[in-house]
Amino acid sequence: MSLKHAIMVLLETEAGSGYDLLKRFKQRLGFFWQASHQQIYQQLKVMYQEELIDCTLETQQGKPDRKIYTMTKAGHKDLLAWLNKACKPQKINDSLLVKLYGGHLLDNTVLLNEMRQHREQHNKALAIMLDIEQQYQTLDNRERKGLVLPFLTLRRGILGEQAWLAWADEVEVFLSK
Amino acid sequence: MSLKHAIMVLLETEAGSGYDLLKRFKQRLGFFWQASHQQIYQQLKVMYQEELIDCTLETQQGKPDRKIYTMTKAGHKDLLAWLNKACKPQKINDSLLVKLYGGHLLDNTVLLNEMRQHREQHNKALAIMLDIEQQYQTLDNRERKGLVLPFLTLRRGILGEQAWLAWADEVEVFLSK
DNA sequence: ATTTATTATGCAATTAATTGCATATGGTCT
DNA sequence: AGACCATATGCAATTAATTGCATAATAAAT
Numbered sequence: 001m002s003l004k005h006a007i008m009v010l011l012e013t014e015a016g017s018g019y020d021l022l023k024r025f026k027q028r029l030g031f032f033w034q035a036s037h038q039q040i041y042q043q044l045k046v047m048y049q050e051e052l053i054d055c056t057l058e059t060q061q062g063k064p065d066r067k068i069y070t071m072t073k074a075g076h077k078d079l080l081a082w083l084n085k086a087c088k089p090q091k092i093n094d095s096l097l098v099k100l101y102g103g104h105l106l107d108n109t110v111l112l113n114e115m116r117q118h119r120e121q122h123n124k125a126l127a128i129m130l131d132i133e134q135q136y137q138t139l140d141n142r143e144r145k146g147l148v149l150p151f152l153t154l155r156r157g158i159l160g161e162q163a164w165l166a167w168a169d170e171v172e173v174f175l176s177k
Numbered sequence: 178m179s180l181k182h183a184i185m186v187l188l189e190t191e192a193g194s195g196y197d198l199l200k201r202f203k204q205r206l207g208f209f210w211q212a213s214h215q216q217i218y219q220q221l222k223v224m225y226q227e228e229l230i231d232c233t234l235e236t237q238q239g240k241p242d243r244k245i246y247t248m249t250k251a252g253h254k255d256l257l258a259w260l261n262k263a264c265k266p267q268k269i270n271d272s273l274l275v276k277l278y279g280g281h282l283l284d285n286t287v288l289l290n291e292m293r294q295h296r297e298q299h300n301k302a303l304a305i306m307l308d309i310e311q312q313y314q315t316l317d318n319r320e321r322k323g324l325v326l327p328f329l330t331l332r333r334g335i336l337g338e339q340a341w342l343a344w345a346d347e348v349e350v351f352l353s354k
Numbered sequence: 355a356t357t358t359a360t361t362a363t364g365c366a367a368t369t370a371a372t373t374g375c376a377t378a379t380g381g382t383c384t
Numbered sequence: 385a386g387a388c389c390a391t392a393t394g395c396a397a398t399t400a401a402t403t404g405c406a407t408a409a410t411a412a413a414t
Binding site for chain 2: 002003006009012028032033080083084086087088089091095096098100103104105106110121149150152153155156159166167171174
C-alpha cells in the first residue's frame with residue numbers, strides 16, 4: 001500500500017492537515033494518484049497510531065480547528081525505506097477497454113458516444129497539463145532545476161494523454177466505418 | 178465494480194471454469210485488466226448466488242473436476258445494462274510517479290535504476306503486443322473484421338507502451354545530467 | 355433570506371482486493 | 385526419488401477502498 005507513502009512524500013516537504021493533503025493530492029499528484037477524503041483521514045489516523053506522523057491541534061478563528069500532521073523520525077525512515085525498494089508494475093484496470101472488448105454486443109454509436117465523452121475528459125486534462133508546462137517553461141533556470149522531478153511527472157501525464165487521444169482517433173475511424 | 182462485468186464479457190462468448198477465466202484474463206484482457214485467481218473464484222461464487230451465471234460440474238479423467246459457468250438470461254441482461262451505462266474515468270494510482278515526485282530524497286542513480294527495471298518490463302510488454310499485432314495483420318479481411326474490437330484494445334496497449342518508453346527516454350536524460 | 359461553495363473533520367457499513375494457507379492429481383525434469 | 389510446474393479449486397483473515405451519512409462554521413452570491 002502506498003497511499004501511506006504518497007502522503008508521506010507530501011508531508012516530508014511541508015506539514016499539513018488532512019484537508020491540506022487532500023488538496024495537494026489534487027494539485028500535485030492528481031494526474032497519477034487519486035485519493036478521497038475518507039481514504040486520507042483514515043490513513044492519517046492509522047499512521048498516527050503507528051507513530052509515523054505527529055499531530056498538533058491548531059485552533060483557527062472563524063474556521064474549524066485543524067489537525068496539523070508532521071513527519072516523525074520513524075516516518076522519515078519508513079519513507080526512505082519505501083523509496084529505496086523497487087515498486088511493482090502499475091496495476092491497470094480500465095473498464096473502458098473491457099467495454100470495447102465486449103462491444104460486439106452493442107451498437108457502434110453507443111461506443112462512439114462513450115469514446116467521445118472520454119475524449120473530452122482527456123482533452124481537458126491535457127489542456128491543464130500543457131498549461132502548467134508552459135508556466136514551468138517561463139521560470140528561470142534556477143527555479144526550473146528545483147522542479148525537475150515534478151516536471152517529469154507532468155511530462156508523463158502529457159505524453160500519456162496525447163497517446164490516449166491518438167488512440168481515440170484510431171478507434172473512432174474504425175467505429176465510424 | 179466491473180470485475181463482474183469483465184468476467185461476463187468473457188463468459189458471454191464462451192462458457193468456462195474459474196481457471197479458464199483466469200487464463201483468458203491473462204491472454205485477452207491482461208494488458209488492461211488484471212485479476213488474481215482468488216478474485217475470480219470469489220466473484221464467480223457471488224455471481225452464481227446472484228444467478229447471473231449457471232454452473233455445471235464436469236468430471237475429468239486424470240485432472241481435477243471443473244465447474245463450468247455459463248451466462249444466465251439475468252446475467253446477459255445485467256451485462257447489457259452495464260455496457261450501455263457510461264463508465265467513469267479510469268482510476269490511476271501509479272506509485273512509480275509518486276516515487277519520482279519524492280525523488281529528491283534519493284540518489285539519482287537509485288531512480289535511474291528503477292526506471293530501467295520498469296523500462297525492461299514495458300519493453301517486454303510492447304514486444305508481445307507488437308507480435309500479436311503482426312499475427313493479426315497476416316489474417317485475411319474476413320477474419321480481421323471479426324477481431325476489430327480486440328485489435329483496438331491491443332492498439333491502446335501498443336500506443337500506451339510506446340508513450341511510456343518515450344517518456345522514460347526523457348526521464349533518463351534528465352536524471353543522467 | 356436562502357442557497358451554494360469552501361473549509362474542516364469524522365463514523366459506520368459495506369464492498370473489494372490481497373495475503374497466506376490448503377488440497378489433490380499428473381507430468382516433466384534431474 | 386525428489387523437485388517443480390500445470391491444472392483445478394477453495395477458505396480465512398486481513399487490509400484497503402467506497403458509499404453514505406453527519407456536523408459545523410464562514411463567505412459569497414442570488
